Amino acid sequence: MKMKNIHRLNPTQLTxxxxxxxxxxxxxxxxxxxxxxxxxxxxxxxxxxxxxIPTRGYNIFVVGEAGSGKTSNLKKILKEKxxxxxxxxxxxxxxxxxxxDIPLPLILPAGTGKMLAKDMDSLVKxxxxxxxxxxxxxASGLIRAGIVAYTKSKADExxxxxxxxxxxxxxxxxxTENALQVLPVYKGKxxxxxxxxxxxxxxxxxxxxxxxxxQERAESFAYARRQLEMDHDEKIREAEIxxxxxxxxxxxxxxxxxxxxxxxxxxxxxxxxxxxVIENYHLFNAEMRDNDNQSExxxxxxxRDSTSPAEDPDILYKVNVFVxxxxxxxxxxxxxxxxxxxxxxxxxxxxxxxxxxxxxxxLLKPGALHMANGGYLLIQAQELLSHEHSWxxxxxxxxxxxxxxxxxxxxxxxxxxxxxxxxxxTVPLDLKVVLVGSYDIYYLLTMEDDNFGRLFKIMADFExxxxxxQENIHKLARFAGQICKEEGYLPxxxxxxxxxxEFAIRAARNKKRxxxxxxxxxxxxxxxxxxxxxxxxxxxxxxxxxxxxxxxEYRHGTVRDAMLREIDNGTVIINTDGYRVGxxxxxxxxxxxxxxxxxxxxxxxxxxxxxxxxxxxDREVNLxxxxxxxxxxxxxxxxxxxxxxxxxxxxxxxxxxEQSYDExxxxxxxxxxxxxxxxxxxxxxxxxxxxxxxxxxxxxxxxPIGGVNEKIEGIFNVCKRKGLTGNEGVMIPATxxxxxxxxxxxxxxxxxxxxxxxxxxxxxxxxxxxxxxxxGIKKPxxxxxxxxxxxxxxxxxxxxxxxxxxxxxxxxxxxx
Numbered sequence: 001m002k003m004k005n006i007h008r009l010n011p012t013q014l015t016x017x018x019x020x021x022x023x024x025x026x027x028x029x030x031x032x033x034x035x036x037x038x039x040x041x042x043x044x045x046x047x048x049x050x051x052x053i054p055t056r057g058y059n060i061f062v063v064g065e066a067g068s069g070k071t072s073n074l075k076k077i078l079k080e081k082x083x084x085x086x087x088x089x090x091x092x093x094x095x096x097x098x099x100x101d102i103p104l105p106l107i108l109p110a111g112t113g114k115m116l117a118k119d120m121d122s123l124v125k126x127x128x129x130x131x132x133x134x135x136x137x138x139a140s141g142l143i144r145a146g147i148v149a150y151t152k153s154k155a156d157e158x159x160x161x162x163x164x165x166x167x168x169x170x171x172x173x174x175x176t177e178n179a180l181q182v183l184p185v186y187k188g189k190x191x192x193x194x195x196x197x198x199x200x201x202x203x204x205x206x207x208x209x210x211x212x213x214x215q216e217r218a219e220s221f222a223y224a225r226r227q228l229e230m231d232h233d234e235k236i237r238e239a240e241i242x243x244x245x246x247x248x249x250x251x252x253x254x255x256x257x258x259x260x261x262x263x264x265x266x267x268x269x270x271x272x273x274x275x276x277v278i279e280n281y282h283l284f285n286a287e288m289r290d291n292d293n294q295s296e297x298x299x300x301x302x303x304r305d306s307t308s309p310a311e312d313p314d315i316l317y318k319v320n321v322f323v324x325x326x327x328x329x330x331x332x333x334x335x336x337x338x339x340x341x342x343x344x345x346x347x348x349x350x351x352x353x354x355x356x357x358x359x360x361x362x363l364l365k366p367g368a369l370h371m372a373n374g375g376y377l378l379i380q381a382q383e384l385l386s387h388e389h390s391w392x393x394x395x396x397x398x399x400x401x402x403x404x405x406x407x408x409x410x411x412x413x414x415x416x417x418x419x420x421x422x423x424x425x426t427v428p429l430d431l432k433v434v435l436v437g438s439y440d441i442y443y444l445l446t447m448e449d450d451n452f453g454r455l456f457k458i459m460a461d462f463e464x465x466x467x468x469x470q471e472n473i474h475k476l477a478r479f480a481g482q483i484c485k486e487e488g489y490l491p492x493x494x495x496x497x498x499x500x501x502e503f504a505i506r507a508a509r510n511k512k513r514x515x516x517x518x519x520x521x522x523x524x525x526x527x528x529x530x531x532x533x534x535x536x537x538x539x540x541x542x543x544x545x546x547x548x549x550x551x552x553e554y555r556h557g558t559v560r561d562a563m564l565r566e567i568d569n570g571t572v573i574i575n576t577d578g579y580r581v582g583x584x585x586x587x588x589x590x591x592x593x594x595x596x597x598x599x600x601x602x603x604x605x606x607x608x609x610x611x612x613x614x615x616x617x618d619r620e621v622n623l624x625x626x627x628x629x630x631x632x633x634x635x636x637x638x639x640x641x642x643x644x645x646x647x648x649x650x651x652x653x654x655x656x657x658e659q660s661y662d663e664x665x666x667x668x669x670x671x672x673x674x675x676x677x678x679x680x681x682x683x684x685x686x687x688x689x690x691x692x693x694x695x696x697x698x699x700x701x702x703x704p705i706g707g708v709n710e711k712i713e714g715i716f717n718v719c720k721r722k723g724l725t726g727n728e729g730v731m732i733p734a735t736x737x738x739x740x741x742x743x744x745x746x747x748x749x750x751x752x753x754x755x756x757x758x759x760x761x762x763x764x765x766x767x768x769x770x771x772x773x774x775x776g777i778k779k780p781x782x783x784x785x786x787x788x789x790x791x792x793x794x795x796x797x798x799x800x801x802x803x804x805x806x807x808x809x810x811x812x813x814x815x816x
Contacts, residue, residue, distance in 0.1 A: 007731075007758040007769055011751040014742045016511045018501055022470045027491040027539045028481025031474075038475055039466040039516035047074070050458035051081055051432060056401065057457050059433040061381070063442045064462035070436050071335070071378065073462070078333045078376045078434070085331040088374025091323040091427055092116060093361045095316055097272045103361035103424040106266055106319075111326035116266075117319035119255055120273075124284075124317050126251060127277060131244050131284040144236060151232040158224055171214055182214055241278060248277050273317060283313045320362045322346075323370050331375035336368035339379050340387045344368050344394055346405040348422065359422060369394075369403045372431050381437025381445075398433065398455045402426035465513040468505060472514060476504070479518070480525060484540075489529040495542035496532075500524060503549060506709060506741040524548050556595030560714075563599050567718055572659055574600045575688040576722050582606060582680035584770065585691040586657070586672040587715060587730070588664075589707040596707055598714025600691050602658040603669065605676040607796075609803045610652030614639075614677070617656035618664050625665025634667070635674045637698040638763070642790075643797050646782075650801035653677060668705035671696040671733075671766065678767055682792035686770045689727040690758070691715045694736075700763040704735040709742055716746050716755060724749060729756030731769055764790075 025031055043062070050060040064070050090113030092106045108116065135144070172183050172190050183190040184207040196204055252274035259266050277284075325332070336343060346367035350357040368377055384390050397403050404426045435456065442459065445452040466472050477497055484491055492500070503524055507515045515521070525540070527548035532540045566572040574585060585600040616632045618624040624632075632655075640649055655673050657664055671694040679686050693711050695703040705711075712730045719728040737759050749755035760766045764775035767789050776788025784791035 007734075007760055007765060008729075009737065009740075009750070009757045009759055011747050013737055014740050014747050014750060014757065016502075016505060016741060018473075018498055019470075022473050023477070023494045023498055023501075025477065025494060027493050028477055028484060028497065029491040031478045031481045033482035033485070034475050034478035038472070038479055038518070039463055043460040043462045046458055046460035047077060047434075050434075050460070051077075053458075056398075057454050059398065059435070059456045060458045060460055061435045061437065061442055061445075061456040062460045062462055063437060063439050064464055070462040071380070074378060074434055074436065075333065075335060078378065082331040082333045082375050083329070085375070087325055087328050087330060088332055089323075090114075090321065090325055091366070091370060091373075093320040093322045093364050093424060094269055095318075095361050096425070097276050101422050103320075103364065103422060104265075104269065105322070105425055105427045106269065107428070108262060108266070110328065111324075112262065113319070113321040113324055114326055116259065117321050119258070120317055120319045123251055123255060123273075124313050127248065128284045128313065130247050130251075131281055134243050134247060135240055135285055144239065147232065147235045147239065151228060154228050155225070158228070165214060171210060182211065184211060240281060244281050245278055248274060248281070252277070277317075280311070283311050283316065315360055315362055318362050320364055322364060322366050323373070332372050333376045333378070334368050334372035335378040336372075337380070337383065338387075339368065339384045339390050339394075341389045341393045341406060342367065344390055345397065345403055346370055348405070361422070361424070364405060364422075364424060367403070367405075369397055369429060369431070370427060373403070373427070373429060374431060376432050376434065378434045378436065381435045381441045384435065385441065394433070395449075395451050395455060397429055399451065400426075401429045403429050464516055465508040465510065466516050468512050468514050473501065476501075476514065476521075480521070483522060483525065484529070487526070487529075489525065489540070490532050490537065491539045492525070493539035493541045496528065496540040496545050499542045499545040500528075502741065503545070509706075509739045511738055511741060524552075527552065553595060556592045557597070559590065559592055560597045560599070564717060564721065567600070568721055574602060574718060576719055576728055577725070578688050579685035580688055581683055581685045582676050583688070584672055584676050584679070584686050585688065585715075586669045587691050587693040587711040588657075588660075589668075589710055589714075596710045598707065598711035600715055600718055601660055603655065603672055603676055604658055605653060605655045605673070605680045607651055607653040607677070607680040607800075609800050611650055611804060612652040613649060614653045614655060616673075617654055618660065623660070623663055625663055627667050628665050628669070631667030631670030631695055632673065634696060634698055635670050635677070638674065638696060638700055639677070641698055642700070643794055647798065647801050649797065650804045651681075651797060653680070666705075667695040668693050670694075671702055671763065674763060675767055675770055678763075678789060678793055679771065681796045682789050683796070684771045684773050684789060684792065687727070687772070689719075689725075690729050690731050690756075690770055692731045692766070692770070694731070694733040694760070694766070696763060702733040702735075702760055702762060702766065704733045704739075708732055708736040708739050712740075712757060713743055713746060716749065719755065720749075724754040726754050726756075728754075729758060731758040731760060731766060734759040734761045 043064075047060060047062070050058055062070050062074060087110040090108040090110055092108060092113045093103045094106060096102050096104045106113075106116075172185050184196065185191065191199075191207075196207070199207070252270060256267060256270045256274075259270060342365075344367045346369075347365050348359045349363040349365060350359050351363070352358075368379075379394075384394065393404075393406065405424045433456075445456075477492075480492055480497065480500070483489070500521060501514070504514045504521055505511060507517075507520055524545065528540045528544045531547045531551075532544040535544065537544065563572070567574050575583075576585070582605040584603055586603045587598050588601045589596055589598050614632065614636050616624065616629070619629050619632065636649075643649065655677065657669075672692040674696055675686065675692060678684075693705055693708070695705055697703060712732070715728075715730050740757075746755065750757060758769050760769060767773075768775050771789065774785070774788045776785040776790040778784055778790070784794055
């Protein structure tokens, strides 16, 4: 009992009292109206200033807590401004004929990128038809046949000379499909390697000398063959270039003429396309080239380079329409929700090749910076910083005013082998970046990164709450009074306004803050007015606001009430009396479209000999979210850090949320799961009247959770229906005390000793409250205090390890 009382909260800690002098009016009719948005004027002015200044570095960082409407408001503001500005340019990436590993960007007027790509595709398609036809028909075919015949006759002469030399040395020259092969002859029979091995050393030595002699004389034949091959290829090439040049020049000249207005860079590219096609016409005649290699070239038996990759004109001359703005109106506005490095700066796609993974300019994909270029880019700062390298890439782009695509291979030690790494030429950058984040991130970047202040010179504060003080309360009262007059509502009595303040403070989830989101307050005001008028009142009173809040909860309370009925009739098993080992009531919170409520959920644990570790049943059957899974892993880390410094955690355990059939997410039950695990291992029962909420870190510290008021009130409702005995209560993180603003009936029950709220900071404190047994500290010799929770847990884990080792040894002995 003593340990419980240490952590029990008193009624004054459960609410807040507004000084009466802060509400110095009888009704809001006495107040002057207040124009403007409370708490957001500075933010709006800052955004407008940042958008007006085109100078580099005047990007905007918008600070504020989640849910304050920052992103939605900014998107609207940016879109309205963008609609008054011109459409940005298209960006196309093309092959760089001078430096193939550096694809070139072409900056084109909006909508013309697709036109250029279509025209280039047509050009390639036509050339693939015309070039083979020219080379295979008419004079070109006759010239080619003559060159082949001449080369063949010369090749036959060289082969005959080489054969005569071989015969003189007692060797034979055989011509295979791919090469000339010289073989030794013994007793009139060509010898294989196996035959050579059977000869006497003397005979084998004599034959080897003859072969060496032949090789020395054969060098001249090999040189002559190579020279003949080069002459052959050069003659063929010159003849074919003469044949196809007029057609290529005519086709590309038409294209160049069509795009002269786009500037020198486009014309330069098209001119290089023309020259490259002429010099590499064979790319359009792949079938004929293959036939040459197989039959027409009499020197095909000579060794060839087999490592040269085949080139595809459909890829080589393809225009990659990287950014297409043909359907856009006004400057672009991009909201990048997943700002990885590649999502910001673009990325490479890869395809398999014989040398590993390969890429080319057609596989380049744009990033948010490309898509927003010439306009506005909106990014969540937390997401940006959570992705490795993203912040550095964004800074680099803004600092140098260019976008560089990085394939990311340098960032990963285990990156795959890349056969065609590229370094695309950068794209000029001109845009306004708006980062949205918390105060913590803003100040962290300000202090830790010298470039941040140079790149984000405008800070706009979209704070969702404001300080609870007399000035802000007076502004809110004037604003509410003004709305009442504009909407024809009754004025607000000071008691009604005091209750609205409580609502606003609770919505801010902090006793020292007020929400700045007027929409929630205005909804309550509109509903309170209805009840006040129905009651014939002359002003909106406290009871009218209470009724509005109650009715709103009632409208959304169908699911809540159904769950309470199931607990009442025993369909959902919830125990609030007695003590049980490895069992406790956790608290789940449900959000029903703006209305949240808490409900107990029974969580159980079983521990036994084994080596599987902690098995979360809900996770195993895919009924848990990522955050809940993270909390479970943190719990395992805590166990290992505290109890596995000399021996491993050699045990098995299963934990589950009983009668839970929906997905579980969030980490607010991680401390609860750890408590029942400790209870099961120590065999110390837990008080079932105390429900638990709170997350835990690996150090055993209890961390705050959300919805603390709703969770406490949800448990209170269950316990009240079962009958309060003074043993029931809720255990919460101590850091959540500042968020408490409970309903009056809960506070009254605590005041009368019929309900309890405990605030804890560590796992040790919590287990003492739940079991009434001391947690225990570790003595200098490394042992825990005897007969404490930690001592009993450590003892049980040691027994499990010994039992597990004995089982393993027995299994080994049986196998032997």
